[in-house]
Amino acid sequence: MKRTYFFATVLLALFVLGSCSSQKNYRLGNLSYEIGEYYRATEKFRKAYRKDDNLQHKMEMAYQMAEAYRAIGDYGRAAIWYQNAIRRQHPDFKAVLHWADCLRATQKYEEAIEAYQQYLDSFPTDVQAINGLDACRYTQEWEANPTRYVVNAVRELNSRYSDYTPVFVGGRDNEILLTSARENNVGRKESGITGAYFADIYRAEYQVQRQKWGPPQLVDESGLINSPDEEGAVTLSPSGDEMIFTRARYDKQNDKGTELYRVKMSRGNWSEPVKLDLVGDSLIAAHPSLSANGDTLYFVSDKPGGYGGKDIWMATGGGGSFSNPVNLGPKINTPGDEVFPTIRSNGELYFSSNYHMGMGGLDIFKATRNEEGEWRLQNLKAPINSTGDDFGMAFIEGEEVRGLFASNRKGSRSDDIYSFYLPPKVFRVSGEIYDKETGQRMDGARIRIIGTDGTNLRMRADKGQFQMTLNPETEYVFAAFKDGYLNDKGRESTIGLDESQDFRVDLYLTPTDAPIKVDNINYAFGSWELQPQSVYALDSLVGILELNPTITIELMAHTDFVGSEQFNFDLSQKRAQAVVDYLIQKGINPKRLVAKGYGETWPKKVTRKMAQQYDFLKRNDELTEEFIKQLTPEQQEIAKALNRRTEFRVLSTDFYETFSPEVEE
Known part of the structure; x- marks a missing residue:
């Protein structure tokens, strides 16, 4: 009996201790979550969750763990805990939206689409959900059709810890500063936010002989810049002798806010860091980026006056002092987070967002201003962006578009540094010149190429072939010439093309030794009135005459043998004249035109093309009345239609337009 009582007492004590432990971890988890120590919050919540039998607590902890995992970019775990909270009927329907976002970030597109649609059933105008649903569709297309960017992991700069936000010193390609939480950092403290060690600022040089980056070294080991607190993203002045960096300060592991500090280099040594007073205490000021002339600072903050989450702000000043921050506005900033801005010398702004439509997590966007000063955004798509977090662009100054950025995409060990390179757009054109009648490639033809960029080239087509490289943002005309043939031309344009492209321009020269x-x-039946559907053909004839300004032509109209000879002569003459009148109306000089009606006196002679089209005809057959009457009724109608035609033949090739001077009264 005493033994039974003893065991009961022990069990009760263990239960009470477990309950107390659960409540303590639950309370500590809430505290850590409130001050932004998301990784530490997940640890406390997990311990409490296992021992807590309170269903309300479990639901709340599931949701908060999901939020914490999402905050540190662990979208796979976040999705699991959101689903847990939803199953426990968490009252905040945002859980469904965030669950959909995390499913999309882990490439579970079908499940994500269902979750977005479930959320949109209740909130049909929610922009974030609409963007997410669209992104599920576009992301797969972007992955299947990536842009021209070439992206590779820079192995020698990456560790198994977080490495991010590289910046080039002086815009050169041989030296960088980067932020890293690798093993040899100062202080060796663990961040309650991410669970990784506090980050420090490192320097690395490119080793030309080895064609790779050397191992990153601490930019400072004295505690001046790399302190026991956490250092983050940096920016440099154009000369590289001034640095503004991020520092997150802690007091007994309590977050005291994120601040920006400025230091200057003098004789190889950094000065004492000076805090930039841009926002109030306990607010965020982080991720700095200096303009090319050093008088404008872009940075990230959650200060009042924004659009929700973290926004990008701009402060102007000089001599290292900046004041009066201005929010970049709703074209850039959203209810989500806009972070890691980079302003280039050409005015382009690059930043990351988890709200604008993207592939998942943080996506990198390019923002440019139009003539009215309004921002226009462009998602950089794959392979720059991924379903993970992509951020912190750094550019090498020069004509080529290349540099570094950070990502925790699939295949990364943590946040890793990647190189990017945008190969120049290459446009090539090739073509062949053919005899339009025979279909054979021609030798001896000449090509003239005129472009809106000032290009004016003449070349001989070697064995009827030509090729050349085209310039971007240019419209081209290709014209082919050969004596005894009508000229032909084609057009191509590289204006607005984002990708390299090969063009094909084949030209067909028509011999002038036959009609x-x-x-x-x-025409209307039995009439010389032109039908409206003839306009395209008539305008093409105008184009031929404009392209061949030295030719004069005889416009020839023919009829079949139905009706009297005189009627057919008169009808054909009036039809030929109707075409000539149209050409004159379109601006063709009347001296270049002769109208001639032949009635039924000039039956059509079958060409190679006609013989290929109609198996009852042979090349050089003449479609006389006698020949046609030997055919079947159906074949007769085809043959008579071939005889009813409008043709032209070249009379001369030496016409030159002359203009009479105006006579002044």
Whole structure:
């Protein structure tokens, strides 16, 4: 009996201790979560969750663990805990939206689409959900059709810890500063936010002989810059002798806010850091980026007056002092987080956002101002962006677009540094010149190429072939010439093209030693009135005459043998004249035009192309009345239609336009 009582007492004590421990961890988890120590919060909540039988507590802890994991970029674990909270009927329906975001970030697109649609059923106008749903569709397309950027992990700069926000010293490609939480940092304290060690600022040089980066070394070991607190993203003046960096200060592991400090280099030594007073205490001031002339500072803050989450702000000043921060506005900033700005010397702003439509997590966006000063945004898509977090662009100054950025995409050990390079757009054109009648490639033709960028080239087509490289943002005209043939031309344009492209321009020269049929010129039955559908063919004839300004032509109209000879002569003459009148109306000099009606007296001779099209005809057959009457009724109608035609033949090739001087009264 005493033994039973003893064991009961022990069990009760253990239960009470477990309950107290659970409540303590739950309380500590809430405290850590409130001050932004998300990693530490997950540890406390997990311990409390295992021992807490209170269903309300479990629901709340599941949601807060999901929020904490999402805050540190662990989207896989976040999705699991959001689903747990939703299953426990968490009252905040945002859990469904965040669950959908995390599913998308882990490439579970079908599940994400269902979750977004579930959320939109209750909140149909929610911009974040609409963007997320669209992103599920676009992301797969962007991954399947990446942009021209070439992206590679820079192995020698990366550790198994977080490495991020590289910046080039002086814009050169041989020296960088970066932020890292690797093993040899100062202080060796663990961050309650991420669970990693506090980060410090490192320096690395590119080793030309080895064609790789050397091992990163602490930029300062004295405690002046790299302190026992946590150092973060940096920016440098154009000369590299001034640095503004981020520092997160802690007092007994309590977050005291994130601040920006400025230091200057003198004779190889950094000065004492000076805090920039940009925001109030306990607010965030982080992720600095200096303009090329050093008088404008872009940074991230959660200060009042923003649009929610973290916003990008701009402060102007000089001599290292900046004041009166201005929010960049709703085109850039959103209810989500906009972070890690980089301002280039050409005015382009690059930043990361988890709210603008992207592939998942933080995506990098390019922002440019139009003539009215309004920002225009562009998602850099894959392979710059991924379903993970992508941030912290750094550019090497020069004509080529290349540099470094950070990402925790699939294949990364943590936040890793990646290189990017945008190969120049290459546009090539190739083509061949053919005899339009025979279909054979021609030798001896000449090409003239005119571009809106001032290009004016003449070349001989070698064996009927030509090729050349085209310039970006240019419209081209390609014209082919050969004696005894009508000229032909084609157009291509590289204006607005984002990707390299090969063009094909084949030109067809029509011989002038035989009449040339103009297809699809139609008249009312038994009349010379031109039908409206003839306009395209007539305008193409105008184009031929404009492209061949030295030719004069005889416009020839023909009929079939139905009706009297005199009627057909008169009808064909009036039809030919109707076409000539149209050409004159379009600006063609009347001296270049002769109208001639032939009635039924000039039957069509079958060409190679016609013989290929109609198996009852052979090349050089003449479609006389006698020949046609030997055909079947159906074949007769085809043959008569071939005889009813409008053609032209070249009379001369030496016409030159002359203009009479105006006579002044």
